[in-house]
Amino acid sequence: MQFDAATTLETPTGAALRLYVQRPEGEPRGIVQINHGLAEHAARYARFAAFLAGRGFAAYAHDHRGHGRTKAPGAPLGSFGPEPAADKVLADVLAVNERIAADYPGLPVILFGHSMGAMIALTFLMRHADRIAAAALWNMPLASRPEARAAKLLLAWERFRLGSDVPSRLMPRLTFRAWAKAFPDARTPFDWLSRDSGEVEKYIADPLCGWDATVGMWRGVFDFNLMAADDRALASIPKPLPIQLVGGAADPATAGGIALKRLERRLRRAGFSNLETSIYPETRHESLNELNREIIMEDFARWVGRAVAPA
Template identity: 55%
Template sequence: MSFSQQRLIRSPTGADLNLFVRTAEAGQRAVIQINHGLAEHAARYDRFADFLAARGFHVYVHDHRGHGGTRAPDAPLGRFADKDGPARVIADVDAVHDLIAGEHPGLPVILFGHSMGASVALNYLLRHAPRIHAAAIWNGNFSQGLLGQVALGILGWERMRLGSDVPSRLLPKLTFQAWGKAVPNHRTLFDWLSRDEAEVAKYIADPLCGWDASISMWRDVVSMALNGGRDAAFANVRRDLPVAIVGGEKDPASDYGKGIDHLARRMRAMGFSNLVSKVYADTRHESLNEVNRDVIMADFAAWADTVLKS
């Protein structure tokens, strides 16, 4: 199957959000609100949506600003906004949440985010925790610290020389390209995404994937990750909120799973009592497109079952 609906919804930010919805096949236990990663798009989550719908979950996933079919006057492909990009992205997520609340009043919402979407989901949670029943933060890295500050310095220098509306020349070399080269015996520079060659080929062939983000988008993405690295930002999040932090042992984007463990340790030290974390052996960046995806999706469903009973 595929998504039940595709529609455009207007966000208060002025963006027309390209939204996909998959309705639950039997019953309606909860809603999974998905946030996709950098340089990809919402339609890539159709298999996960089918899996969840078969288990009684509605699924909502939209293209973030500067991605996929979402359109905004200040957000061409590769850019969040002229200014205040992170705030506008979070406001768009809130607009989708408002829609979910109107269409499924009373149903719990589990917030899900992959990679950049993990940063989006976490930053949404830090601002709107009472709206969320549980959160799944996958394949993110909030332990950048000094490296993140260095990245902002590089981007500031690029912005001064090139302008914010052009693709960064250096960040792709330091991230996507470096991660691709780090995979032993790699066939392509995108092999860091998955061991499944067919999935990597689909990503490469997709014109809405793999493009180079603008300087301003990279600044916004790094800034969101750095905010997630601040313990003070968690002050208003209830400590019994169910949270799942997931990643892969062979994922260079999360420092080979160290970023997953780092966030879990930080949150436990802050008093979060309903947290689970797992780093999957031999798994690369896109957990949902990896060769062990069936196990990973089943584990997610089991966790969701548990948090809905709590």
């Protein structure tokens, strides 16, 4: 399955983003802006985009710098490029958001993020909440601030020894490989992504998936984590904004959804009043590629319909 259209979007950061667009028949009810996760790419969301189009929503999804078919200065596959990399990634997200506003002025934009993409989405929301009508944060392995700072220290040591532009040796052991060990009877190192063996095989066969990120990219990931974990930054987000949190009870990346529940408690303490959290039984990390994906997508469609319904 493919998106309706694929184009290149030049951004002020110098990136040439690969941008995918899916449009419904007729005027959209709203636009879902998709942010993919680490070591994957936006074209994998074509099935989700087609589902959204069938419910009257347009979808825009781009490859982050260092991912997929996006080209950016100093950012080959696996690298965000020179620091401050996190700010450049967010500037790229803003460029896509501005493209959406130009294509569909006045229509509500629902910000969607999976895993690392959820960290990016939450950080973007902290800076540009006025541009977003609702936010869906899925499968986000958000570490606490002390944990993220400890990871940055490890990466600083690794950068001193190896440099920024080489694959990290430490972080894959603490993340992807550690999560794989949660399933001792797994057929592949990526069974932690989904119970659907066909989807896992497609991920493994995709040369744009599953690679080891550089030390610099991991530093950027934990920069997003630290920003997303900053309670003070939540003050910029309107408290009635609809926010959906989704996770899997068998997802080792979020400790079986505990990371999402922790985020929910944090948001409620901060005064957010329009939260919906769903932790799906037996579901692993990639909700949109799981055996129960049709149920999960239908639940999303109902939530987003309520989120953009006229008051």
